[in-house]
Amino acid sequence: MELTVDENLGIIEKEYSIVVDNRIREDVSAMCNLPQGIKEKGGAERRKNILNMHRKGYTLEQIAECVEKTIEEVEAVIRKREPVLA
16 A cells, blocks of 8 residues: 555654654655655666667567566667666
């Protein structure tokens, strides 16, 4: 279950009686957005790996198997239709 920043802040205030100031608000916001940042970084890393394998002569099938994506997704990255796979 994913909660919004405001929902998390509400829990912190009501259930734990913690006063929420700007520093806490920023920290909670960063923590709530962490999964998206990780996902984006993973997608960029996967794209880099696909392009490296392609340059080294791997077949589309081999690349797709290694990165656990479809051949079509791999082709899209190579043709730059799809900037990042997440």
